[in-house]
Amino acid sequence: MAGLAVLSVILMFVDHVTDWLDESRAAMTVAVTPVVVIADLPNRSARGLTEMLASREDLRRRITELESELTLFKVKTEKMAALTAENNRLRDLLGSAAKLQDNVLVAELIGVNPDPEVQEVVIDKGVLDDVFIGQPVLDSRGLMGQVVDVSRYTSRVLLISDQEHSVPVQVLRSNLRLIAQGTGLDQKLELQHVNSTADIRVGDQLLSSGLGNRFPVGYPVGVVDRVKHEPGKPFAVVTASPSAQLDRSRHVLLVFTESRTPEEATAFTSGRSDGKSGR
Amino acid sequence: MERVADNPLAGMTVIVVTVIAGMVLAVLPMPDFVPPELGFLRPDWVAMVLVYWLIALPHRVGILSAWATGLIVDVLLGSLLGQHALAYVIIAYIALNLYQRLRMFTVWQQALVLFALLGLNQLINFWIENIAGDAEWRMWYLMPALAGAFLWPWVFLLLRVLRRRLAVT
Incomplete structure (x- = not known):
């Protein structure tokens, strides 16, 4: 013993x-x-059953809905492509290295850490799909978290709402740079060290700032929902609610960013050709 | 009902299957409509199944099996390798020292002992998390032990029926 x-x-x-x-x-x-x-x-069979029992009418309605949504997004994507191209051209003129081109891989959630204190999920993609530790994970609305553990077929994703997770963010309106730390069970983000006089208010959009080279720049992280100035304290208490649907998304996106530093690129994805990162 | 008494391998299979069932229950995702706070009530199913077999068949399931099971649980939950293993080894040691007395107890008396064992299990896990990270002690951490103690009579009866029907010795 x-x-x-x-x-x-x-x-x-x-x-x-x-x-x-x-x-x-x-x-x-x-x-x-x-x-x-x-x-x-x-869970899976419950969802399968709901799908099987859905009426023809419902399905038809959903298809129409999704089709119109798709058209909308296609238009937006086209606009995006033009903007991305223009942005890259301008960045080239400025001689700056960042490229706004991310490849994504869709993964499905297959498990949730049973400990309510730990905000962690398991997804069905692993080393076989080139998933690497530290890889950013998104859902359709914003940043969800990062990969902390990979095996052959599955990987573990730590959500941004975990108490031990912090993400560097930037306020869209004022460009103020901050750190957003998770709060655990209530799935909020707490902004660290916000000066009492800082320009931040309720409703401000937070984007990932890309500092620290872990998360790509410009993905929505959350929206500020409370700013409280405490007299006598140097920092204001600011919380934000995450943009991503942390407890509801079944499908997540794994991001392969091309603007990683060359050392990281070779260390993480041996064999993946990554020509653009050496600038 | 098929008898497996003569075949020690088949008996072992029954034990392994129940432990795996405990592991499935340990990671079973809660349905969306359940508030996440209820996750604090989830007892350590694997520890309960282990304790049952330790009491019932101490010559089959011992400290080494408890340790190996703990390692697998660590992998399953993504905790530090050895964390649950250590906790299970310690509760297995205590259960093995008490098993003769525990067999004499009524099922609710056993539940009381189980509360202590599962509470110790939670405490060890908390200590390790506290040393490795910065977990904060909350009374919530004892909830799984309480839930486990209340569920013990049913787990006990179910596993006993299983053991007798399949004549696992």
Whole structure:
């Protein structure tokens, strides 16, 4: 008993301090993947059943709705493409390196960390799909989190609302740069060290600032929903609600940004040709 | 009903299947309409199944099995490798020392002991998280132990029926 206890402690220490155990953990994760898949079955079949029971009328209505939405988005995308091209041209003129071209991969949620204190989900894409640790994850409305653990078929995503997660953001209106930290269970973001006199108000849109080279620039992170100035305190209490639907999105997007630094690109995606990042 | 008494391998299969069932329950996502706070009530199913087999068949399920199960749970939940393993080893050690007395207890007396064991389990996990990160102690952390103690009679009866029907020895 004592031997196993000591062994556990040593394992934990090694796991915490080094990454030597990551490979074996990834291998074992593959072995337990069936458990995660089985646990997801009730949810999955419930959704399948709802789809099967949906009436013809409903389905037709939904198709029409989605078609009109698609047309709308197509128009927007075309405009976006033109703007992106123009933006890149202007950046070229300025000699700046950032390119606004991100590739995405769609993944599906297959599990949620059962501990309510940890805001973490499991998705069905892994090393086989070139997912890497630190990869940003979005949903259709905004930034969701980042990959913290990959195995062959699955990976673990830490959401921006986790207490141990912070994301560098920028206020769209005033360009004020801040750090947004998660608050845990109530799925809010808390802005750190906001000067009492800072130009920030309720309703301000927060975008990822791209500082720290982890998240790409310009994705919506949240909207400020409370600004409270406490007399006598140097910093104001500012909270924001995340733009992404952290507890509802079934489909997420994994972002492959091309403007990573060359060292990171080779370290993370060996074999992926990445010619543009060396500028 | 098929008897598996003569075949130790088949008996082991039953034990492994129940432990895996516990793992599935441990990661089962809650339906969307349930408030996330209820997640605090989720008992440590794997620990409960382990404790049952430790009491019922101590010659089959011992400290080593508890440790291995703990490692798998660590992988499953993404916690530090060894965290649940350590907790399970300690509760297995206590359960193995008490199993003869525990068998004499009524099921609700057992539930009381289980509350202590599961509470210790939570406490060990909290300590480790506290050392590795900066978890904050809340009384919520004892809720899974309470829920587990209340659910114990049903888990116990279910597993006993299973063990007797399938004659796992």
